[in-house]
Each structure stands twice: as structure tokens, then as C-alpha cells.
Amino acid sequence: MKRNTAVLKWAKLAAVVVTSSALFAGSAFAQLAVKAKGVQKVELSDAISKNQISWLSDAPMEKIKGTAPNVTGSFTMNPADMKAVTGTVSVPVKGMKTGNPIRDRHLMGKDWLDAKQFPNITFKITSVTAARVSGQKANLTVVGAFTCHGVTKTITAPVEVTWKEASAKTARAPGDWIKIKTSFTIKLADYKVAGKAGVVGNKVGDTIKIDGTLYGHTVR
Amino acid sequence: MKKTVAIICFVLAAGVLGYWAMDGQHMANQFKTLKVTTVEDPFGEDEKKKVWVEEFHLGLMDGALPAALGLMGLGAAFLFFEHRSRRKA
Numbered sequence: 001m002k003r004n005t006a007v008l009k010w011a012k013l014a015a016v017v018v019t020s021s022a023l024f025a026g027s028a029f030a031q032l033a034v035k036a037k038g039v040q041k042v043e044l045s046d047a048i049s050k051n052q053i054s055w056l057s058d059a060p061m062e063k064i065k066g067t068a069p070n071v072t073g074s075f076t077m078n079p080a081d082m083k084a085v086t087g088t089v090s091v092p093v094k095g096m097k098t099g100n101p102i103r104d105r106h107l108m109g110k111d112w113l114d115a116k117q118f119p120n121i122t123f124k125i126t127s128v129t130a131a132r133v134s135g136q137k138a139n140l141t142v143v144g145a146f147t148c149h150g151v152t153k154t155i156t157a158p159v160e161v162t163w164k165e166a167s168a169k170t171a172r173a174p175g176d177w178i179k180i181k182t183s184f185t186i187k188l189a190d191y192k193v194a195g196k197a198g199v200v201g202n203k204v205g206d207t208i209k210i211d212g213t214l215y216g217h218t219v220r
Numbered sequence: 221m222k223k224t225v226a227i228i229c230f231v232l233a234a235g236v237l238g239y240w241a242m243d244g245q246h247m248a249n250q251f252k253t254l255k256v257t258t259v260e261d262p263f264g265e266d267e268k269k270k271v272w273v274e275e276f277h278l279g280l281m282d283g284a285l286p287a288a289l290g291l292m293g294l295g296a297a298f299l300f301f302e303h304r305s306r307r308k309a
Contacts, residue, residue: 048262049261049262050269052269052270054254054270062246062247065254065270067254067270067272097252097272099250099251099252099253099254099272100248100249100250100251100252100279101251102248102282103248162263162265164262164263169262170262177262177263179261179263179265203247213261213267213268215261215262
């Protein structure tokens with residue numbers, strides 16, 4: 001009986017330690033090991049490396065790969081609290097390429113993304129639900145408003161943020177450099193992108209996988 | 221002679237469809253192909269760079285199928301004329 005009580009006490013203690021560790025990992029330890037202090041404004045810049053969004057439609061009849069250049073965006077990041085990241089990324093529909101000019105024109109047309117009426121696809125970060133930080137890298141679980149074809153939906157995406165402090169090697173763009181990497185999937189039906197009858201699900205995937213590698217720098 | 225031309229047309233049609241099947245079975249013509257290369261980015265990390273390069277792949281709907289159907293139609297026409305000239309003779 002005494003032995004059982006002792007085991008129960010230790011189990012309770014272990015539970016408290018595990019719970020508090022988890023809480024710390026999610027908040028107080030979400031701190032990057034960088035010199036920058038306070039909230040930093042970050043702007044995407046092609047001067048560091050080309051910002052690139054690519055996407056894949058994997059349908060039973062055809063696999064279509066596409067890219068979206070001219071990505072713009074800005075963020076606020078506090079290296080001491082990576083859970084407080086905010087920001088928006090915008091991708092113009094007009095520049096999207098699929099390797100076939102006729103298909104590109106269809107993509108911009110009314111049946112698909114309707115570039116005239118909805119010129120941009122945007123993602124606005126609303127919150128960060130988890131942050132795992134190691135040195136100058138943070139792995140975040142970001143919740144945001146994804147707007148495509150005039151429809152806004154809340155999505156969750158994993159985002160990897162890498163911080164590189166300003167040095168002689170980073171002279172071609174001002175401030176500290178930030179790399180943002182993400183990969184997530186969207187469902188076309190969620191955004192009322194129906195296409196021509198019978199195409200989605202056969203030649204175009206029901207879901208589109210989106211990958212992004214973006215580079216930016218802090219603005220002073 | 222007409223029969224030979226018809227056979228050549230049918231063989232060419234089969235060849236076009238065979239080429240399409242071997243060339244990735246694209247539904248639409250692909251004028252540029254997205255090439256993925258792993259490069260070291262300014263952060264010293266491996267990064268997959270995706271670049272469009274001029275590389276044509278035949279599509280079924282706007283390339284292989286119209287060409288094959290055209291050749292088969294031509295072959296059928298030659299067979300028809302061959303048949304008609306035989307009947308006349």
C-alpha cells in the first residue's frame with residue numbers, strides 16, 4: 001500500500017514536469033539565438049535569392065507543375081518570441097506558368113483563377129500555434145487566412161524560418177536575412193475553382209500542393 | 221502504290237501515338253519543362269531551384285491525337301481510292 005502511494009506521487013511529479021516542459025517549449029523557449037532585439041520588420045526580396053512558389057496538380061490523367069513568380073510580402077518577427085509572427089504574402093495570378101501558353105491563358109481565365117477579377121492569391125498569418133526553435137531556425141505551425149479566387153479560408157501550414165545575421169557576406173541586401181519555407185495543400189472546391197465540367201479530378205487534381213521558399217531581410 | 225502510302229500513314233500514326241506514350245504521356249503539349257536542381261542557397265543550405273527550360277513534350281489532345289487521326293484518315297482515303305480504282309479496272 002505504502003509502495004503504491006509512493007509510485008503515485010512520483011507519477012504525479014513526472015506529469016507536472018512533462019506538462020510544464022511542454023508549456024515552456026511552446027512559449028518561453030520560442031526564442032531564436034540571434035542578436036536582433038524586439039520586433040523586426042521583414043520584407044521579401046529577390047536580391048537575396050529568387051522568391052519562388054511552385055505548385056503541383058497530381059490528377060489521374062495528368063500531372064501539372066506550375067510556378068508563380070513576383071512574390072511579395074512583409075512580416076513582423078520578434079526573435080525573442082517566434083510565436084508572435086505576423087505577416088502577409090501575395091502572389092500575382094498573372095505571372096503563373098505551367099510550360100504551355102494555352103494552358104496558362106486558361107488558368108487566368110474565368111473558369112479557373114479569373115486573374116482579372118481576383119489578381120492576387122494571398123496568405124495572411126493570423127496566429128502561430130506551435131514554435132520549435134533550435135539556434136537560428138524555428139519550425140512554426142502557422143494558422144492564416146488563405147485567399148484564392150476571392151474566397152478566404154483558414155488553413156494551417158508548417159513554416160520553417162531560418163535567420164542569418166548581417167555580415168560581410170550578406171552585403172547585397174540590408175539587415176539580417178530571413179528564409180521562409182513552407183509546404184501545404186489546398187482543395188480547389190474550397191475556393192470555388194470549378195474549371196470546365198469534368199476536368200477537376202481527371203486532368204486537374206482536386207487538391208493542389210503548394211511549396212514556397214521565400215527570402216527576405218529585416219528593415220531598419 | 222496507294223495501298224503502300226496508306227500503310228505508311230497507318231504506321232506513322234502508330235508511331236506518333238507510340239512516341240507520345242514514351243514521351244511522358246502528357247495530355248497537352250509541353251513547350252517548357254520545369255527542371256529541378258539542388259543548389260546551395262545564400263544560407264548555406266541545399267535548396268531545390270526550379271527553372272523552366274525549353275524542352276518540348278508531345279501532348280495527346282493538341283498534338284498526338286490530331287496528328288494520328290489525320291494520318292489514319294489519310295490512310296483510309298488512300299485505301300478507299302485504291303479500292304475504287306481496282307473496281308473501275
